[in-house]
Amino acid sequence: MEKLRRSMLFMPGNNPGMLQDAAILGADSIILDLEDAVSLTEKDSARILVREAIKTIDYSEVEVVVRVNPLDTEFGPHDVDMIARVKPDTLLIPKANEEQIKLVDKMLDQIESEEGYLAGSIKLIALIETAVGLETVYNVIQASTRVVGVLLGGEDLTADLGIARTREGEEIFYARNKVATACRALKVDSIDTPFTDTDDYEGLAEDTAKAKSLGMTGKSAINPRQIEIIHSVFAPSEAELNHALRVLDAMEEAEKEGKGVFALDGKMIDAPVINRATSTVDQGIRLGLISGEGGAR
Ligand SMILES: CC(=O)SCCNC(=O)CCNC(=O)[C@H](O)C(C)(C)COP(=O)(O)OP(=O)(O)OC[C@H]1O[C@@H](n2cnc3c(N)ncnc32)[C@H](O)[C@@H]1OP(=O)(O)O
Numbered sequence: 001m002e003k004l005r006r007s008m009l010f011m012p013g014n015n016p017g018m019l020q021d022a023a024i025l026g027a028d029s030i031i032l033d034l035e036d037a038v039s040l041t042e043k044d045s046a047r048i049l050v051r052e053a054i055k056t057i058d059y060s061e062v063e064v065v066v067r068v069n070p071l072d073t074e075f076g077p078h079d080v081d082m083i084a085r086v087k088p089d090t091l092l093i094p095k096a097n098e099e100q101i102k103l104v105d106k107m108l109d110q111i112e113s114e115e116g117y118l119a120g121s122i123k124l125i126a127l128i129e130t131a132v133g134l135e136t137v138y139n140v141i142q143a144s145t146r147v148v149g150v151l152l153g154g155e156d157l158t159a160d161l162g163i164a165r166t167r168e169g170e171e172i173f174y175a176r177n178k179v180a181t182a183c184r185a186l187k188v189d190s191i192d193t194p195f196t197d198t199d200d201y202e203g204l205a206e207d208t209a210k211a212k213s214l215g216m217t218g219k220s221a222i223n224p225r226q227i228e229i230i231h232s233v234f235a236p237s238e239a240e241l242n243h244a245l246r247v248l249d250a251m252e253e254a255e256k257e258g259k260g261v262f263a264l265d266g267k268m269i270d271a272p273v274i275n276r277a278t279s280t281v282d283q284g285i286r287l288g289l290i291s292g293e294g295g296a297r
Pocket residue numbers: 009010011012017018022025033036037155194198221222223224225
Protein backbone atom coordinates (compact mmCIF):
# COMPACT_ATOMS: atom_id res chain seq x y z
CA MET A 1 0.00 0.00 0.00
CA GLU A 2 1.20 3.53 -0.73
CA LYS A 3 2.71 5.53 2.10
CA LEU A 4 0.39 7.86 4.03
CA ARG A 5 1.76 11.39 4.35
CA ARG A 6 -0.94 13.32 6.22
CA SER A 7 1.60 14.91 8.57
CA MET A 8 5.32 15.54 8.14
CA LEU A 9 7.06 16.88 11.26
CA PHE A 10 10.11 19.11 10.81
CA MET A 11 12.83 19.04 13.44
CA PRO A 12 16.26 20.68 13.57
CA GLY A 13 18.95 18.13 12.66
CA ASN A 14 21.21 19.45 15.43
CA ASN A 15 18.82 18.58 18.27
CA PRO A 16 19.68 15.08 19.63
CA GLY A 17 16.70 14.97 22.03
CA MET A 18 14.20 15.58 19.23
CA LEU A 19 15.87 13.05 16.90
CA GLN A 20 15.81 10.46 19.69
CA ASP A 21 12.06 10.72 20.42
CA ALA A 22 10.85 11.41 16.89
CA ALA A 23 9.34 7.98 16.21
CA ILE A 24 6.79 8.13 19.01
CA LEU A 25 5.20 11.50 18.23
CA GLY A 26 2.56 10.10 15.85
CA ALA A 27 3.63 11.87 12.64
CA ASP A 28 3.43 9.87 9.42
CA SER A 29 6.82 11.28 8.39
CA ILE A 30 9.61 13.10 10.16
CA ILE A 31 11.84 15.63 8.41
CA LEU A 32 15.32 15.86 9.91
CA ASP A 33 16.44 19.30 8.83
CA LEU A 34 19.94 20.25 7.75
CA GLU A 35 18.84 23.47 6.03
CA ASP A 36 17.18 26.51 7.58
CA ALA A 37 16.76 25.21 11.14
CA VAL A 38 20.53 24.70 11.39
CA SER A 39 22.94 27.64 11.61
CA LEU A 40 26.00 27.88 9.34
CA THR A 41 28.37 27.01 12.17
CA GLU A 42 26.49 23.77 12.93
CA LYS A 43 26.04 22.44 9.38
CA ASP A 44 28.87 19.89 9.61
CA SER A 45 28.04 18.58 13.08
CA ALA A 46 24.30 18.34 12.29
CA ARG A 47 25.05 16.26 9.18
CA ILE A 48 27.01 13.78 11.31
CA LEU A 49 24.35 13.72 14.02
CA VAL A 50 21.60 12.98 11.49
CA ARG A 51 23.69 10.24 9.88
CA GLU A 52 24.26 8.59 13.27
CA ALA A 53 20.57 8.92 14.18
CA ILE A 54 19.50 7.13 10.99
CA LYS A 55 22.10 4.41 11.56
CA THR A 56 21.21 3.71 15.19
CA ILE A 57 17.61 4.73 15.96
CA ASP A 58 14.69 2.48 15.02
CA TYR A 59 12.08 4.79 13.46
CA SER A 60 9.84 1.81 12.76
CA GLU A 61 7.11 2.62 10.22
CA VAL A 62 7.67 6.38 10.35
CA GLU A 63 9.04 7.71 7.07
CA VAL A 64 12.50 9.23 7.60
CA VAL A 65 13.01 12.29 5.39
CA VAL A 66 16.14 14.44 5.47
CA ARG A 67 16.01 18.03 4.23
CA VAL A 68 19.45 18.60 2.72
CA ASN A 69 20.82 22.02 1.84
CA PRO A 70 20.26 23.32 -1.70
CA LEU A 71 22.52 21.52 -4.18
CA ASP A 72 24.07 24.81 -5.32
CA THR A 73 25.45 25.63 -1.86
CA GLU A 74 28.71 24.29 -0.47
CA PHE A 75 26.75 22.06 1.97
CA GLY A 76 24.15 20.42 -0.30
CA PRO A 77 26.36 17.91 -2.17
CA HIS A 78 28.09 16.87 1.11
CA ASP A 79 24.67 16.33 2.71
CA VAL A 80 23.48 14.11 -0.13
CA ASP A 81 26.70 12.12 -0.21
CA MET A 82 26.85 11.42 3.52
CA ILE A 83 23.13 10.93 4.20
CA ALA A 84 22.18 8.82 1.18
CA ARG A 85 24.79 6.23 2.20
CA VAL A 86 22.80 5.41 5.38
CA LYS A 87 19.65 5.08 3.27
CA PRO A 88 16.96 7.45 4.53
CA ASP A 89 13.57 6.79 2.96
CA THR A 90 13.45 10.17 1.27
CA LEU A 91 15.40 13.38 0.68
CA LEU A 92 13.60 16.73 0.73
CA ILE A 93 15.19 19.09 -1.80
CA PRO A 94 14.76 22.78 -0.89
CA LYS A 95 14.44 25.60 -3.45
CA ALA A 96 13.75 22.83 -5.93
CA ASN A 97 13.88 23.28 -9.67
CA GLU A 98 14.16 20.86 -12.57
CA GLU A 99 17.94 21.02 -12.82
CA GLN A 100 18.51 20.32 -9.12
CA ILE A 101 16.19 17.33 -9.12
CA LYS A 102 18.01 15.86 -12.13
CA LEU A 103 21.33 16.45 -10.42
CA VAL A 104 20.37 14.77 -7.16
CA ASP A 105 18.77 11.90 -9.09
CA LYS A 106 22.13 11.23 -10.79
CA MET A 107 24.03 11.44 -7.51
CA LEU A 108 21.63 8.92 -5.96
CA ASP A 109 22.01 6.54 -8.93
CA GLN A 110 25.75 6.51 -8.28
CA ILE A 111 25.50 6.12 -4.49
CA GLU A 112 22.88 3.36 -4.70
CA SER A 113 25.07 1.44 -7.11
CA GLU A 114 28.21 1.85 -4.94
CA GLU A 115 26.38 0.82 -1.77
CA GLY A 116 24.49 -2.07 -3.34
CA TYR A 117 21.08 -0.51 -2.67
CA LEU A 118 18.18 -1.16 -5.00
CA ALA A 119 18.24 1.38 -7.84
CA GLY A 120 15.67 4.13 -7.29
CA SER A 121 14.92 3.12 -3.70
CA ILE A 122 15.73 6.53 -2.15
CA LYS A 123 12.78 8.81 -2.91
CA LEU A 124 12.60 12.58 -3.34
CA ILE A 125 10.17 15.27 -2.25
CA ALA A 126 10.55 18.63 -4.01
CA LEU A 127 10.22 21.68 -1.76
CA ILE A 128 8.59 24.28 -3.98
CA GLU A 129 9.36 27.68 -2.50
CA THR A 130 10.52 29.96 -5.31
CA ALA A 131 8.56 31.65 -8.09
CA VAL A 132 10.50 29.65 -10.69
CA GLY A 133 9.91 26.37 -8.85
CA LEU A 134 6.19 27.08 -8.60
CA GLU A 135 5.76 28.03 -12.26
CA THR A 136 7.61 24.86 -13.37
CA VAL A 137 6.29 22.46 -10.72
CA TYR A 138 4.94 19.97 -13.29
CA ASN A 139 8.40 19.62 -14.88
CA VAL A 140 10.06 19.44 -11.48
CA ILE A 141 7.94 16.41 -10.58
CA GLN A 142 8.68 14.81 -13.94
CA ALA A 143 12.43 15.42 -13.60
CA SER A 144 12.88 12.13 -11.69
CA THR A 145 10.80 9.01 -11.11
CA ARG A 146 12.00 9.20 -7.50
CA VAL A 147 9.72 12.18 -6.80
CA VAL A 148 6.84 11.02 -4.58
CA GLY A 149 5.55 14.39 -3.52
CA VAL A 150 5.81 18.16 -3.41
CA LEU A 151 5.98 20.23 -0.25
CA LEU A 152 4.93 23.85 -0.54
CA GLY A 153 7.21 26.23 1.37
CA GLY A 154 5.11 29.28 2.17
CA GLU A 155 7.75 31.27 4.02
CA ASP A 156 10.41 31.29 1.34
CA LEU A 157 7.87 31.54 -1.48
CA THR A 158 6.28 34.70 -0.11
CA ALA A 159 9.74 36.12 0.55
CA ASP A 160 10.68 35.42 -3.08
CA LEU A 161 7.43 37.01 -4.27
CA GLY A 162 8.08 40.05 -2.07
CA ILE A 163 4.72 39.73 -0.30
CA ALA A 164 3.65 39.37 3.33
CA ARG A 165 2.68 36.07 4.93
CA THR A 166 -0.64 36.25 6.81
CA ARG A 167 -2.58 34.04 9.22
CA GLU A 168 -5.39 33.65 6.65
CA GLY A 169 -3.01 32.62 3.87
CA GLU A 170 -4.92 34.13 0.93
CA GLU A 171 -1.55 35.08 -0.56
CA ILE A 172 -0.66 31.39 -1.15
CA PHE A 173 -4.06 30.43 -2.66
CA TYR A 174 -2.65 30.26 -6.20
CA ALA A 175 0.43 28.30 -5.06
CA ARG A 176 -1.67 25.72 -3.21
CA ASN A 177 -3.97 25.39 -6.20
CA LYS A 178 -1.14 25.01 -8.67
CA VAL A 179 0.81 22.49 -6.56
CA ALA A 180 -2.30 20.43 -5.74
CA THR A 181 -3.35 20.28 -9.40
CA ALA A 182 0.10 19.31 -10.72
CA CYS A 183 0.47 16.66 -8.01
CA ARG A 184 -2.97 15.21 -8.71
CA ALA A 185 -2.18 15.10 -12.44
CA LEU A 186 1.07 13.21 -11.85
CA LYS A 187 -0.25 11.12 -8.92
CA VAL A 188 2.12 12.28 -6.20
CA ASP A 189 1.40 13.74 -2.76
CA SER A 190 0.98 17.47 -2.19
CA ILE A 191 1.94 18.61 1.27
CA ASP A 192 1.10 22.02 2.60
CA THR A 193 3.43 24.53 4.27
CA PRO A 194 3.59 24.51 8.10
CA PHE A 195 1.39 26.78 10.22
CA THR A 196 3.98 28.59 12.30
CA ASP A 197 1.97 29.74 15.36
CA THR A 198 2.20 26.60 17.47
CA ASP A 199 -0.30 27.90 20.07
CA ASP A 200 -3.09 28.81 17.62
CA TYR A 201 -4.96 25.52 17.24
CA GLU A 202 -8.05 27.05 15.65
CA GLY A 203 -5.88 28.80 13.07
CA LEU A 204 -4.08 25.53 12.35
CA ALA A 205 -7.35 23.63 11.84
CA GLU A 206 -8.71 26.32 9.48
CA ASP A 207 -5.45 26.52 7.55
CA THR A 208 -5.29 22.72 7.16
CA ALA A 209 -8.93 22.58 6.03
CA LYS A 210 -8.19 25.24 3.39
CA ALA A 211 -5.29 23.21 1.99
CA LYS A 212 -7.40 20.04 1.98
CA SER A 213 -10.29 21.83 0.24
CA LEU A 214 -7.96 22.67 -2.66
CA GLY A 215 -6.82 19.05 -3.04
CA MET A 216 -3.65 18.97 -0.97
CA THR A 217 -3.11 15.59 0.66
CA GLY A 218 -1.11 16.44 3.79
CA LYS A 219 0.47 19.18 5.86
CA SER A 220 3.88 19.73 7.35
CA ALA A 221 4.20 20.54 11.05
CA ILE A 222 6.84 22.18 13.22
CA ASN A 223 5.60 20.99 16.61
CA PRO A 224 4.25 17.64 17.88
CA ARG A 225 1.14 19.40 19.26
CA GLN A 226 0.04 20.05 15.66
CA ILE A 227 -0.09 16.43 14.51
CA GLU A 228 -3.41 15.30 15.95
CA ILE A 229 -5.26 18.31 14.53
CA ILE A 230 -3.76 17.75 11.08
CA HIS A 231 -4.78 14.08 11.13
CA SER A 232 -8.30 14.86 12.20
CA VAL A 233 -8.75 17.39 9.37
CA PHE A 234 -7.46 14.90 6.78
CA ALA A 235 -9.72 12.08 8.03
CA PRO A 236 -13.19 11.96 6.47
CA SER A 237 -15.82 13.12 8.98
CA GLU A 238 -18.51 10.75 10.28
CA ALA A 239 -21.12 12.62 8.20
CA GLU A 240 -18.97 12.31 5.04
CA LEU A 241 -18.46 8.58 5.65
CA ASN A 242 -22.14 7.93 6.31
CA HIS A 243 -23.15 9.82 3.19
CA ALA A 244 -20.58 7.95 1.09
CA LEU A 245 -21.84 4.59 2.40
CA ARG A 246 -25.43 5.56 1.60
CA VAL A 247 -24.42 6.59 -1.94
CA LEU A 248 -22.79 3.20 -2.51
CA ASP A 249 -25.83 1.34 -1.10
CA ALA A 250 -28.17 3.37 -3.30
CA MET A 251 -25.93 2.67 -6.30
CA GLU A 252 -26.24 -1.08 -5.76
CA GLU A 253 -30.02 -0.77 -5.71
CA ALA A 254 -29.98 1.42 -8.83
CA GLU A 255 -27.73 -1.05 -10.65
CA LYS A 256 -30.23 -3.83 -9.98
CA GLU A 257 -32.84 -1.66 -11.64
CA GLY A 258 -30.48 -0.89 -14.56
CA LYS A 259 -30.20 2.86 -13.76
CA GLY A 260 -26.91 4.77 -14.32
CA VAL A 261 -28.13 7.95 -12.72
CA PHE A 262 -30.46 8.24 -9.74
CA ALA A 263 -31.42 10.58 -6.91
CA LEU A 264 -30.57 10.43 -3.21
CA ASP A 265 -32.14 12.98 -0.84
CA GLY A 266 -33.27 14.89 -3.92
CA LYS A 267 -29.74 15.22 -5.37
CA MET A 268 -28.51 13.63 -8.58
CA ILE A 269 -25.98 10.84 -8.13
CA ASP A 270 -23.87 9.90 -11.14
CA ALA A 271 -20.40 8.54 -11.86
CA PRO A 272 -18.25 11.38 -10.37
CA VAL A 273 -20.28 11.35 -7.14
CA ILE A 274 -19.93 7.58 -6.94
CA ASN A 275 -16.16 7.80 -7.54
CA ARG A 276 -15.84 10.34 -4.75
CA ALA A 277 -17.92 8.16 -2.39
CA THR A 278 -15.73 5.15 -3.22
CA SER A 279 -12.55 7.04 -2.42
CA THR A 280 -14.03 8.39 0.85
CA VAL A 281 -14.96 4.84 1.92
CA ASP A 282 -11.52 3.52 0.90
CA GLN A 283 -9.89 6.22 2.98
CA GLY A 284 -12.16 5.43 5.95
CA ILE A 285 -11.16 1.75 5.75
CA ARG A 286 -7.48 2.62 5.48
CA LEU A 287 -7.63 4.87 8.55
CA GLY A 288 -9.57 2.21 10.49
CA LEU A 289 -12.68 4.40 10.81
CA ILE A 290 -14.92 1.77 9.20
CA SER A 291 -14.47 -1.93 8.65
CA GLY A 292 -13.66 -3.54 5.30
CA GLU A 293 -17.29 -4.63 4.97
CA GLY A 294 -18.26 -0.96 4.93
CA GLY A 295 -19.99 -0.99 8.33
CA ALA A 296 -19.37 1.83 10.81
CA ARG A 297 -17.14 0.84 13.75
C1 LIG B 1 10.11 27.65 7.45
C2 LIG B 1 10.81 26.39 7.78
O1 LIG B 1 11.84 26.12 7.21
S1 LIG B 1 10.08 25.31 8.90
C3 LIG B 1 11.20 24.02 9.15
C4 LIG B 1 12.33 24.32 10.08
N1 LIG B 1 11.90 24.57 11.43
C5 LIG B 1 11.93 23.61 12.41
O2 LIG B 1 12.38 22.51 12.19
C6 LIG B 1 11.39 24.01 13.75
C7 LIG B 1 10.88 22.81 14.53
N2 LIG B 1 10.21 23.19 15.75
C8 LIG B 1 10.84 23.60 16.89
O3 LIG B 1 12.07 23.67 16.94
C9 LIG B 1 10.00 23.93 18.11
O4 LIG B 1 8.76 23.27 18.09
C10 LIG B 1 9.73 25.44 18.33
C11 LIG B 1 11.06 26.21 18.44
C12 LIG B 1 8.92 26.01 17.16
C13 LIG B 1 8.91 25.59 19.62
O5 LIG B 1 9.66 25.03 20.67
P1 LIG B 1 9.05 24.81 22.15
O6 LIG B 1 8.27 26.03 22.52
O7 LIG B 1 10.16 24.36 23.02
O8 LIG B 1 8.04 23.61 21.93
P2 LIG B 1 7.21 22.82 23.03
O9 LIG B 1 7.26 23.53 24.34
O10 LIG B 1 5.88 22.53 22.44
O11 LIG B 1 8.00 21.44 23.15
C14 LIG B 1 7.44 20.36 23.86
C15 LIG B 1 8.26 19.11 23.63
O12 LIG B 1 8.18 18.76 22.24
C16 LIG B 1 9.48 18.70 21.67
N3 LIG B 1 9.41 19.25 20.32
C17 LIG B 1 9.06 20.51 19.98
N4 LIG B 1 9.10 20.65 18.66
C18 LIG B 1 9.48 19.47 18.15
C19 LIG B 1 9.68 19.02 16.84
N5 LIG B 1 9.52 19.82 15.79
N6 LIG B 1 10.05 17.73 16.66
C20 LIG B 1 10.24 16.92 17.70
N7 LIG B 1 10.06 17.29 18.99
C21 LIG B 1 9.68 18.56 19.20
C22 LIG B 1 10.34 19.55 22.58
O13 LIG B 1 11.70 19.12 22.49
C23 LIG B 1 9.74 19.28 23.94
O14 LIG B 1 10.21 18.03 24.37
P3 LIG B 1 10.46 17.72 25.95
O15 LIG B 1 9.12 17.91 26.59
O16 LIG B 1 10.96 16.32 25.97
O17 LIG B 1 11.44 18.76 26.39
